[in-house]
Amino acid sequence: MPILMFYKFNSSMKGKDHAKIIKDGLSKTLVFYYPLAGRIIEGPNRKLMVNCNSEGIMFIEADANVELEKLGDSILPPCPYLEELLYNEPGSVGIIGCPLMLVQVTHFRCGGFVVGFKVNHTMMDAYGFKMFLNALSEIIQGASAPSILPVWQRDLLSARSSPCITCTHNEFDEQVESKIAWIAMEDKLIQHSFFFGNKEIKAIKDQLLEPGYGSIGRFELLVAFLWKYRTIALDINPEENVRLSYVVNVRVGPQKMELPLGYYGNAFATPAAVSKAGLLCSNPLTYAIELIKQAKNQVNEEYIKSLADYIVINRRPPWTKSWNFLITNDAILGLDEVDFGWGKPIFGGVDRSPFSFASFFWSFNNNMGEKSIVIAINLPQQAMEKFQHLIHNLTSKNVEKIQLTSKI
Numbered sequence: 001m002p003i004l005m006f007y008k009f010n011s012s013m014k015g016k017d018h019a020k021i022i023k024d025g026l027s028k029t030l031v032f033y034y035p036l037a038g039r040i041i042e043g044p045n046r047k048l049m050v051n052c053n054s055e056g057i058m059f060i061e062a063d064a065n066v067e068l069e070k071l072g073d074s075i076l077p078p079c080p081y082l083e084e085l086l087y088n089e090p091g092s093v094g095i096i097g098c099p100l101m102l103v104q105v106t107h108f109r110c111g112g113f114v115v116g117f118k119v120n121h122t123m124m125d126a127y128g129f130k131m132f133l134n135a136l137s138e139i140i141q142g143a144s145a146p147s148i149l150p151v152w153q154r155d156l157l158s159a160r161s162s163p164c165i166t167c168t169h170n171e172f173d174e175q176v177e178s179k180i181a182w183i184a185m186e187d188k189l190i191q192h193s194f195f196f197g198n199k200e201i202k203a204i205k206d207q208l209l210e211p212g213y214g215s216i217g218r219f220e221l222l223v224a225f226l227w228k229y230r231t232i233a234l235d236i237n238p239e240e241n242v243r244l245s246y247v248v249n250v251r252v253g254p255q256k257m258e259l260p261l262g263y264y265g266n267a268f269a270t271p272a273a274v275s276k277a278g279l280l281c282s283n284p285l286t287y288a289i290e291l292i293k294q295a296k297n298q299v300n301e302e303y304i305k306s307l308a309d310y311i312v313i314n315r316r317p318p319w320t321k322s323w324n325f326l327i328t329n330d331a332i333l334g335l336d337e338v339d340f341g342w343g344k345p346i347f348g349g350v351d352r353s354p355f356s357f358a359s360f361f362w363s364f365n366n367n368m369g370e371k372s373i374v375i376a377i378n379l380p381q382q383a384m385e386k387f388q389h390l391i392h393n394l395t396s397k398n399v400e401k402i403q404l405t406s407k408i
Contacts, residue, residue, distance in 0.1 A: 035055060050100075078352040241323065247269075
């Protein structure tokens with residue numbers, strides 16, 4: 001998971017060495033998060049384990065011969081300077097036997113800097129990573145220990161002694177024909193970011209929601225909208241099954257499980273809503289919303305146990321990629337608020353999705369200071385142009401063109 005956090009020059013911290021302070025803070029934080037200093041090994045049935053050998057994480061310091069402000073909006077996903085700001089040190093890429101975290105601090109001529117993190121997702125989810133960053137921030141600013149002590153206890157979400165699949169897990173289903181079609185286009189994907197502020201959200205509600213539907217959150221509304229119009233842009237055969245895999249955090253909400261406060265491992269499920277492409281594209285947006293709600297509501301303790309059993313029985317199966325859209329709301333984490341002493345970053349989040357079929361939601365303040373959501377989408381060139389056209393028509397309130405374009 002490549003994560004970049006950009007910080008402006010802060011005159012109150014003039015003369016302070018960004019890299020040294022962060023490096024010292026990391027060394028102290030890793031005392032508490034000691035598994036991150038180890039290496040992953042693979043056991044029988046592809047079971048992953050951590051060898052706590054204290055080999056350490058990787059740390060890089062660099063200088064950029066440019067002012068931060070010169071980069072403009074290029075700091076947003078997909079940042080064209082990712083390879084410079086998060087160097088792929090030989091031996092740092094992979095899962096087995098590689099460093100579990102790489103950190104790079106890059107200084108700009110203006111006194112600003114960027115902290116880049118490359119995190120092994122098998123060790124922690126976004127919630128766990130934010131917990132780690134909070135601990136790092138607290139220790140850098142003088143705390144002797146994190147306010148929330150990390151908890152390992154991975155056995156809490158392990159498979160049962162007699163694994164038994166009791167629920168449907170559509171996120172792993174994949175048809176051979178669909179897989180072949182996806183693979184043929186996967187290396188042709190490009191990524192582009194889209195901004196959704198109050199104006200865009202209002203346009204979606206006003207034009208695409210049926211009157212009297214009721215209240216709906218911004219995230220659920222955007223997820224349904226993106227799923228439908230991404231499918232339209234891809235021009236998928238109406239009889240093909242398409243999926244929306246929705247990341248559900250099992251630490252909170254109705255699906256909450258009894259996990260310790262400091263648990264920083266992966267604690268989420270990705271239930272998938274399924275529809276024929278033709279039905280998704282021709283029906284009102286509320287059709288997609290209801291499918292997503294049904295998928296989300298099936299997540300309970302039994303579903304999580306069944307998921308753990310499914311993964312063990314099928315030896316760590318991958319998510320289906322073909323006509324699947326994996327989406328997660330990481331805007332609520334507040335990576336744009338992590339303060340190491342220099343104030344809040346002007347942007348903090350995943351630079352680009354490591355999964356070609358996935359998108360992440362991140363918070364960003366636009367030029368008017370309005371808190372917006374930025375989303376990076378992966379599509380082939382022609383589909384991307386069509387998707388951009390759909391977005392433009394929607395935000396320009398050209399309803400007739402949207403309705404005509406959305407027919408399959």
